[in-house]
Structure formats: structure tokens, C-alpha cells
Amino acid sequence: MFVTNIIKEFYDCISGKRVLVLVHSDLDAICSGKILQALFRADHILYTLCPVLTLSDLLTAVKSHKEQISSIILINCGGTLDLVEFLELPPHIKVFLADTHRPLHVCNIYSDDQIRILGQLDDDEEVPAFGDVFRDDETSESEEEDEDGVSRISESRLEKQRERRLWEQKRNKLLFDYSQFSYFAGSTATLMFELAWKLSKDTSDLLWLAIVSLSGEQLCSIREQHKLALCAADLNTHVARLHHTNHTDTTEPAADTITFQKDVQLSLYRHWSLVESMRHSPLTATSLKLWTHKGEKKMFELLAELGLPLTECRQLFCGMDVKLRSELPTLLEGKADKYGLGGLVTPSFSRSHVFHSRCSASDFAHAALALLEPPSTDGLSMSHAFLDASDCLNGSTVFAKGIASARKQLEAVYRQMQTFLDMNQVISAGPFLYATVLQGSPLAAFMSGPHVLGALGRFTLGAHVSASRNKKARSLPLVLTTPDSSQPQDWCLVCGIPPLADTSHRNFFGKAFEQAVSKTQSRAQLEFFDSHVIRLHVEDRSKFFDALISLLS
Amino acid sequence: MLGDKAFSLIQELDRSQHGTLPPFNEDAVRQALEEIDSLFQQNVADINHLAEDDALVAGIHLRHAALERNKRCLLAYLYNRLERLRTMRWQLGSVLPSDVRTNLCEPELEWFAQYSSTVARYMRSLGDGQGLDLTVDLKPPKNLYIEVRCLQDYGEFELEEGEVVLLSKDSTHFLPMEHCQHLIRQGVLQHVK
Incomplete structure (x- = not known):
């Protein structure tokens, strides 16, 4: 059931009790978790917060806490499962669900009271009607029993069975259509910030968390551009409101300001040199083809045309001439169209915090995402990485560490992409392209989680499309496999990336993987909440791919 | 000398x-x-x-x-x-x-x-014959509850009101300060600032 009044039906229900908060290990969930924590701190609501990455994590966490707790809050996990059945919930436990993963399971949507879904459906989302999916079967069954006693097959019973079969067919088709594509709805952090706002507990720190989560969505490009722009505009009104109330009575310069202004969309450029940052940003790298000699020359040409000396561009951005730094967005914007770099300069959020230099929201998102999926050589556990990423958002010393690892990760992704293109490892299988990160390559250690796999996949796909002469390339999806970091000998991760031409960002691979696995009886673990990433046994890879090809063609 | x-x-x-x-x-x-x-x-x-x-x-x-x-x-x-x-x-x-x-x-x-x-x-x-432990809270606490992070699998921990909290590694909890202070000293929990 959807919650319409979030304060009355959610917040008032949990206050005064101890709650269990289960947070999926992704940036949006971390930000939402932190906002909730701030609210709970203010209202003295006792909580226990555990990170979860896979379905089995969720199950064990709920099982071990089930005895002591009466309400559970799930953040970005579990919406796509039939929760009551999967978690074997006793009826006194209430579950509050805030999940961006779509489609939500119909059983959760039509649950009476036990499962409460925070947030609303978007206008373009449709859910099968209740009558089409559920049916009161008890009466018909009891009738059947009666008739068994008579042991006579009446015509009306046959008619009923036929009707029932038809209904079941229709139901299966409806459910298939409904769950065929997996996609993401609005960020949970925004929802939580709005809750804080309704409780009059919104501060600029909480707002910043919502903003970081939004820019994380932008980086992972999991939602349509225009929806993201609308959300950004919404958040900007909050920025204006909070700053207006903060600074009317003080004459001092603001200690903590968030601004929404035109900024260059280059990865981490404030913490890197301009040349390096351009090379590792997907947008500039793919449209200038920076992995080729020609592309490199083109980039230098662009820099020359902007009037930026190469020596300046090769040193750290903070060491560049102040005048050049401040002019950079306007300079780049003027030349962007000529080099096909539309969308390079767009409005985005940045924050300057007392004595720290200005940081953009995407820097924070980069840092947190990199900490969330550390290279497997570091040997950190998932929950440790989760805590690191969550500390990094406080802007502490962990943030600097996050920036450093984000740079390393971007370099690894770039080098892997270059290897794919140089060695012609992006192979067309007909209905889709596929590429494999070789086992034992030093870069494989970095490709350890769903986010970085997605980033690599999109980067590779973009680069492949811009390099390929084949016009069909834009409409082909990509399947990426990489050795799983924990057991590289036996298991690999498989990740599906929707085609570039598709702007709705809906991913059909989740369902396709599921069907291919069940058809071939491959050994696979469909463990991730992001259903387009699965773990597959290495030996079953070829038969799995054969099934996938026949399924998609 | x-x-x-x-x-x-x-x-x-x-x-x-x-x-x-x-x-x-x-x-x-x-x-x-x-x-x-x-x-x-x-x-x-x-x-x-x-x-x-x-x-x-x-x-x-x-x-x-x-x-x-x-x-x-x-x-x-x-x-x-x-x-x-x-x-x-x-x-x-x-x-x-x-x-x-x-x-x-x-x-x-x-x-x-x-x-x-x-x-x-x-x-x-002190305290009308009830007794009062003066050694806790030598500095007045800012908050009755604190946020703690669990550093090891400790198992179940019972609060004074009878509520049971499961302390597992790397989970974050918000608990009454007086109850977790000795666990913090033992190194089971870490106070998150």
C-alpha cells in the first residue's frame, strides 16, 4: 500500500519504538539513511542500521533482528520482491519501504497494511489492476471439493476451469509486461529530505545529501535527463529558501553556501589537472575520441583555441591561473558546440564550506561511489566500504581518500575501455554486443561492483559507438562480464547495459538474464537488487550466452 | 650532592x-x-x-x-x-x-x-537512599543517546528496559549513552561523532 500522508502513516508510527533500518549499499540509499539518522537523532528514536548488498544479506539481517523489532525500514532494497513471503514476516512486523528500484512487486503494492511504500508512482508508471492479478479462489476450490464428492464433471465446472485458465494466461502476460523492464524512480534521498522539510527539520546539510544523491543518479545515468532536471530545479527552490532564512540577519559571509550555477561537467576536475580530467570524463573522451592520437591532437587544439596554455592545463587545477579558472565555464561553453560537446557546461550544484575550497556535488558522488566499491586488492568487506562511503559524505579526511580512489578508479575504467577498443574486444553477438574483462588482468581488481561495471559499460558502449562505422551500433545493448573479485576462478559478474539510443533508461536485461538462467539451468546467483547484474559460474558462460542470443533475437 | x-x-x-x-x-x-x-x-x-x-x-x-x-x-x-x-x-x-x-x-x-x-x-x-554512581558522566552529557558503531560481533545486548539489541559487526546503533559506555571502554562499540 502506498503511503499518502508520510508523517502520519510513517513517521508517527515509528516514533517511540526501536526500528531496524536496512540500507542498500548504493549512494542514494546512504544519503537517505543519513537523512533519516539525523531525524532520528533529533527525535530520540532508537535505531539499528545495517548495510545490505545482496538478497541473502537482507534475509539474514531480517532473520537475526526479527525477534526484537516491530518495524523495519528498507531503503532501496526489497521492493521488487514479495517481501512477506521472502522474509517470512510474522504479522506484527510492519515494513516501510522506500525503494527506487522499479517495478515494485504487485504483492507489496496491494498489501493491506503490513507493507507500506513511501513515495508515489510517477505519472508514466502503470500497475496492473488488483482484479487482474489477484482473485478470490477459496469459493471455487470449496465448490470443486463438493463436486469431487459427486464425482461428476459438470459443464459449469469445465466452463469455470476454462475461464480460470484464460485468466491465468492473461495474468501471466500482464505480469510479464509489467516486470519486463527494470528501471529507477525518483531518488529516495529527495523523498527523505521532503520528509525532513515537512517535519521542519531541514538543514542545508540534509539538503546537500539529497543533492549529492541526485548528482550520483546523474553520474550513473539511470534516469531520463528531463526528470533529473526537474528534480534539480525542485531542490534549487529548497536551496533558495534555506539560504534566505539563514542569512537575513548576519552580515558575515555565509559559512556554508550551496549554489546552483553553470559548471563544467568534467569528472573531478577541481582535484585533477584539466587534461587528465578531460581524458577520463566519458563525455569529452567519447566525442573527441581521446584514446586515439588524432583525438589527443583535437583536445590540444580545443585547449589552444580556448587560450589555455598547456603547462597550465597539465598541472593541478587548483594551481592554475585564477583568471583562467574563473573564466573556464564561459570559455568552454562558447566552443562546446563546435567540438560536439553539447551538455559539457550545465548548471549544477556546488558547495563551499567555511574554509574549504568549493566542491561540486558530483565530486562527492564520485568519491563516495569509489569508496563503496574499493578494488578487491584492498580486501575490504562490503560493510566496511559502506561505512567509509558514508563517512566521506561528512566532508572529513575520508573525503580526500575518496577523491584519490575515485581518480584511480576512473583511470582503471579508462584504461580498460581503451584495451577493449584497441584489442577489438567489443564483439557483436547479433542482438547485443559483448565484452569481457580478462581474468588476471591488473584492471580486473577494480571492476568489483555494480556501479563501476555500469560506468565501464556505458563508457565502453559510448566509445564503441563513436568509433564504429556501423549505424546500428547505437541501438545495440552491451553485456559485460568480469571475473568476480571474491572467487575469480569460478565466478564472474555479468552486467547488461541498455543501448545508447534508448533514452528511457529502462533495462530489459534483468528479466532476460533470469530467463536465460532458468532455460539453461546455469549455475547463477541472481543476488543483486540491481537485477541487471548477476553472478554466473564461469563454466556455464557459453551456454548462458547462447541462450541469451536466442532469447533476444 | x-x-x-x-x-x-x-x-x-x-x-x-x-x-x-x-x-x-x-x-x-x-x-x-x-x-x-x-x-x-x-x-x-x-x-x-x-x-x-x-x-x-x-x-x-x-x-x-x-x-x-x-x-x-x-x-x-x-x-x-x-x-x-x-x-x-x-x-x-x-x-x-x-x-x-x-x-x-x-x-x-x-x-x-x-x-x-x-x-x-x-x-x-545520595539520591534519597537510592544511591548514585558519580563516576559515570564526569562531564555532563550533551545528549541522552549516542550513535555508536559496532566493531565486532558481540551478540545480543540487553538494555535496562528489557529491550534486546543485536550487536553485529559494522552495524550502526542509536542507544542510551549510559548503557553503551562500558561497551565503548571494552572496545566493542565506537562512538560516532
Whole structure:
């Protein structure tokens, strides 16, 4: 059931009790978790917060806490499962669900009271009607029993069975259509910030968390551009409101300001040199083809045309001439169209915090995402990485560490992409392209989680499309496999990336993987909440791919 | 030189790490006491001859000053050790860890036992006969609840109201401060600022 009044039906229900908060290990969930924590701190609501990455994590966490707790809050996990059945919930436990993963399971949507879904459906989302999916079967069954006693097959019973079969067919088709594509709805952090706002507990720190989560969505490009722009505009009104109330009575310069202004969309450029940052940003790298000699020359040409000396561009951005730094967005914007770099300069959020230099929201998102999926050589556990990423958002010393690892990760992704293109490892299988990160390559250690796999996949796909002469390339999806970091000998991760031409960002691979696995009886673990990433046994890879090809063609 | 031994005691105490208690230096204390004794004997002898020889006055003054200084150093040594012992009572409770116990001398142990029982008696008498543990919250807490992070798999932990919390590794909790303080000291939980 959807919650319409979030304060009355959610917040008032949990206050005064101890709650269990289960947070999926992704940036949006971390930000939402932190906002909730701030609210709970203010209202003295006792909580226990555990990170979860896979379905089995969720199950064990709920099982071990089930005895002591009466309400559970799930953040970005579990919406796509039939929760009551999967978690074997006793009826006194209430579950509050805030999940961006779509489609939500119909059983959760039509649950009476036990499962409460925070947030609303978007206008373009449709859910099968209740009558089409559920049916009161008890009466018909009891009738059947009666008739068994008579042991006579009446015509009306046959008619009923036929009707029932038809209904079941229709139901299966409806459910298939409904769950065929997996996609993401609005960020949970925004929802939580709005809750804080309704409780009059919104501060600029909480707002910043919502903003970081939004820019994380932008980086992972999991939602349509225009929806993201609308959300950004919404958040900007909050920025204006909070700053207006903060600074009317003080004459001092603001200690903590968030601004929404035109900024260059280059990865981490404030913490890197301009040349390096351009090379590792997907947008500039793919449209200038920076992995080729020609592309490199083109980039230098662009820099020359902007009037930026190469020596300046090769040193750290903070060491560049102040005048050049401040002019950079306007300079780049003027030349962007000529080099096909539309969308390079767009409005985005940045924050300057007392004595720290200005940081953009995407820097924070980069840092947190990199900490969330550390290279497997570091040997950190998932929950440790989760805590690191969550500390990094406080802007502490962990943030600097996050920036450093984000740079390393971007370099690894770039080098892997270059290897794919140089060695012609992006192979067309007909209905889709596929590429494999070789086992034992030093870069494989970095490709350890769903986010970085997605980033690599999109980067590779973009680069492949811009390099390929084949016009069909834009409409082909990509399947990426990489050795799983924990057991590289036996298991690999498989990740599906929707085609570039598709702007709705809906991913059909989740369902396709599921069907291919069940058809071939491959050994696979469909463990991730992001259903387009699965773990597959290495030996079953070829038969799995054969099934996938026949399924998609 | 006169007074060296006593001064070395002060130096020893000063150089030891703050908050720890070095072993009671019985040797040096005894030597300082012997020095005081011999100085006093010499002075007594000299005073008897004072009527015959006026020049002895300066020597008597010098020895007396040295004697006084030794006494001051010894008292300072003992007093500062007691001060440290007293802070330990408030920090560690009435039972001292064995490594501290071995460093104490007999009178110090006796003093500690008496001080402990005095403090305990006082704390029992507070709060309308209910008793109040003064050793917790030496600084007034800003919040009744704190955010803690669990560093190891501890298992179930029961709060005073009877609620049971499962402490598993890397989970974050928001709990009443008084209950988790000893777990923080044990290193099971970490306070998140």
C-alpha cells in the first residue's frame, strides 16, 4: 500500500519504538539513511542500521533482528520482491519501504497494511489492476471439493476451469509486461529530505545529501535527463529558501553556501589537472575520441583555441591561473558546440564550506561511489566500504581518500575501455554486443561492483559507438562480464547495459538474464537488487550466452 | 650532592607518562630518609659545640636547608602519587588492574581501600537512599543517546528496559549513552561523532 500522508502513516508510527533500518549499499540509499539518522537523532528514536548488498544479506539481517523489532525500514532494497513471503514476516512486523528500484512487486503494492511504500508512482508508471492479478479462489476450490464428492464433471465446472485458465494466461502476460523492464524512480534521498522539510527539520546539510544523491543518479545515468532536471530545479527552490532564512540577519559571509550555477561537467576536475580530467570524463573522451592520437591532437587544439596554455592545463587545477579558472565555464561553453560537446557546461550544484575550497556535488558522488566499491586488492568487506562511503559524505579526511580512489578508479575504467577498443574486444553477438574483462588482468581488481561495471559499460558502449562505422551500433545493448573479485576462478559478474539510443533508461536485461538462467539451468546467483547484474559460474558462460542470443533475437 | 636522591624521585615521577603510576621507588626513598637522618645528627653534634666556635652557624644553616628540601621533595612525591591514585579511582572504579597494584606500596594500598570505601559510602547515601554512581558522566552529557558503531560481533545486548539489541559487526546503533559506555571502554562499540 502506498503511503499518502508520510508523517502520519510513517513517521508517527515509528516514533517511540526501536526500528531496524536496512540500507542498500548504493549512494542514494546512504544519503537517505543519513537523512533519516539525523531525524532520528533529533527525535530520540532508537535505531539499528545495517548495510545490505545482496538478497541473502537482507534475509539474514531480517532473520537475526526479527525477534526484537516491530518495524523495519528498507531503503532501496526489497521492493521488487514479495517481501512477506521472502522474509517470512510474522504479522506484527510492519515494513516501510522506500525503494527506487522499479517495478515494485504487485504483492507489496496491494498489501493491506503490513507493507507500506513511501513515495508515489510517477505519472508514466502503470500497475496492473488488483482484479487482474489477484482473485478470490477459496469459493471455487470449496465448490470443486463438493463436486469431487459427486464425482461428476459438470459443464459449469469445465466452463469455470476454462475461464480460470484464460485468466491465468492473461495474468501471466500482464505480469510479464509489467516486470519486463527494470528501471529507477525518483531518488529516495529527495523523498527523505521532503520528509525532513515537512517535519521542519531541514538543514542545508540534509539538503546537500539529497543533492549529492541526485548528482550520483546523474553520474550513473539511470534516469531520463528531463526528470533529473526537474528534480534539480525542485531542490534549487529548497536551496533558495534555506539560504534566505539563514542569512537575513548576519552580515558575515555565509559559512556554508550551496549554489546552483553553470559548471563544467568534467569528472573531478577541481582535484585533477584539466587534461587528465578531460581524458577520463566519458563525455569529452567519447566525442573527441581521446584514446586515439588524432583525438589527443583535437583536445590540444580545443585547449589552444580556448587560450589555455598547456603547462597550465597539465598541472593541478587548483594551481592554475585564477583568471583562467574563473573564466573556464564561459570559455568552454562558447566552443562546446563546435567540438560536439553539447551538455559539457550545465548548471549544477556546488558547495563551499567555511574554509574549504568549493566542491561540486558530483565530486562527492564520485568519491563516495569509489569508496563503496574499493578494488578487491584492498580486501575490504562490503560493510566496511559502506561505512567509509558514508563517512566521506561528512566532508572529513575520508573525503580526500575518496577523491584519490575515485581518480584511480576512473583511470582503471579508462584504461580498460581503451584495451577493449584497441584489442577489438567489443564483439557483436547479433542482438547485443559483448565484452569481457580478462581474468588476471591488473584492471580486473577494480571492476568489483555494480556501479563501476555500469560506468565501464556505458563508457565502453559510448566509445564503441563513436568509433564504429556501423549505424546500428547505437541501438545495440552491451553485456559485460568480469571475473568476480571474491572467487575469480569460478565466478564472474555479468552486467547488461541498455543501448545508447534508448533514452528511457529502462533495462530489459534483468528479466532476460533470469530467463536465460532458468532455460539453461546455469549455475547463477541472481543476488543483486540491481537485477541487471548477476553472478554466473564461469563454466556455464557459453551456454548462458547462447541462450541469451536466442532469447533476444 | 645534597638532596640529589630526593630530587631524582620527583624527576622520575615527572617523566613517567601522565595517568600512569610508576613503581614505588623504595630504595631512593630510604636513601633520602637516611640522608635526612645523617644531616640531622651532624647538626645536633654541631649545635653542642656552638658556644666554642661561631663559624659553625653557616654549616648548620646549610644542612638544615638541605634537610628541609629533602622533606619537601619526599612529601611532593608521595602526594602526587596519591593524586594519581585518586583519579584512577574515578576512572577505573574500585578494583585496580593488577599492573597498577604491583606498583603500589603497602600504605598506599591501605589508603586506596579506605578512600574507595569512603567514596562508595558517600555515593550510596545520595539520591534519597537510592544511591548514585558519580563516576559515570564526569562531564555532563550533551545528549541522552549516542550513535555508536559496532566493531565486532558481540551478540545480543540487553538494555535496562528489557529491550534486546543485536550487536553485529559494522552495524550502526542509536542507544542510551549510559548503557553503551562500558561497551565503548571494552572496545566493542565506537562512538560516532
